[in-house]
Amino acid sequence: MATLSPLQQARAGYPPKLPAVLAENGPFVALTESEPTTSVADADEIRAQFPQTYGLPVVTFAPGAQRDTEPLVVGVILSGGQAPGGHNVIAGLHDGLKDLNPESTLLGFKGGPQGLMKDRSVVLTEAVIDAYRNTGGFDMIQSGRDKIEKPEDFAATVATCARHGVRALVVIGGDDSNTNACLLAQYMLDHQTGIQVIGCPKTIDGDLKNEQIEVSFGFDTATKVYSELIGNIERDANSAQKYWHFIKLMGRSASHIALECALQTQPNICIISEEVAARRQTLKQVVDELVAVIRARAEKGRDFGVVLIPEGLIEFIPEMQALIHELNDLLSEKSPTKPYFDSLTHGDERLQCVSQKLSPSASQAFSSLPLGIQLQLLGDRDPHGNVQVSRIETEKLLIDLIGDALQEHKVAGTYKGKFSAQAHFLGYEGRCAAPSNFDADYCYSLGYTAAALIGGGKTGYLSSVRNLCAPASEWEAGGIPLTMMMNLERRHGAAKPVIRKALVDLDGKPFKTFAAQRQAWAEGTEYVYPGPIQYFGPPAVCDGVSQTLRLERG
């Protein structure tokens, strides 16, 4: 028996809140349907690929229906990176299914999509679920980044479901995993399996959001954890007054996490990748702007500061983006260069192999980077063919380039300060934290909503809970057709239908609020120290939503 900390023990008894329609009616709700929907772009291609799930209506729950539901066997997988609250989605799903019919069974497939294809299942009994209520992590059934993509993968998934009598699958994942859920829903309909597929919006990155989905789960908790740590570093910076701290933050391409943490902690600088791309800034221009702030602070005797860096930055600098696209194509499984590249064991041989194949401009951008970064850019791609930005040490790259530039200013007599830098990377620290009250409630509601959608016979939907700035009782639950969020994007060298990633909107309130204050933060020392997540205490301290959600929807 695992030893539980006092907080874990107290937290196990926390009853997550549900939207009133579910708290009062259980999963027996009437489904109100909108007009048929369209995809966010590329309608003809998306309709052609998803003939039976394209155009489905948005579904909203209302009080009303009483149904006799047979016992159901439902399978669930966690897919992609960890995000706080995943266990509560499963708990909400479990409780919703048991409320539909106490004889229903929830099967967890272990290790993500792979567990489904290879049939590694575990029955998620009441006792198992109770042990994980309100806990962080995905350790109940683990996750994986595999995809169900080849015909044999789909066939294996159907065979697993047939073996267990699974009537519905719930995929808890981000944009790529839910794209996969949409393909699976279409396949199940094409093959008349009768198996429903429902997704749930997960990712700390905050990039699975749109008109209908206000936020993905995990973003709230992860950004609160990072903001606590950034606040602590800020206080250290202001106490010691001798270091510049460069903090890279997870979030993959989008800068939502960096922006949210900046709004919570008011650092001296926060780079927003989407702005760098919009201004078409070169790496040198990005560095020059940082150097200007460091020099200005040095003139006031402030040789310290805090800089937030989104982990996807390098992909948004135009010359680097072009380079990364070429590298992704060169290193894709379909590339004729790949087998030879893989056969090389030494880094310098790999560098040579790739450099010869790059266009002159990409080759120039590549050779301008330090050796370590070049090698990191050649590292393994993720299963979707993208470079793994969490492995690229952009914070160290910037420190090096800034150090060189300041040295030149020193020689020219235009800088007299002292530059001593510390590099940090915050990512894994936040992904498995115990969910905040917001995430605990939101996740439980998402899981319970998925059960109600299954009870209502729906497939090809993403579980949705909206109106999130209001008290939980006023939240609105329902389902969004997965095809509604899709467009075509380039993957593995070809145009593929995928759920559109939400990047930071430079016209949106969160960015504008940040932009209006950043000059003052750069010059002064206006740090804010949010402190650790509080689970018990006054609602103002425990139940607040993220700044991003408040500014976008509040």
Ligand code: FBP
């Ligand atoms: P998901 O998009 O799957 O939720 O993953 C998010 C993330 O935490 C990114 O922020 C990060 O770049 C990536 O996962 C790291 O992946 P890994 O866990 O494979 O190192």
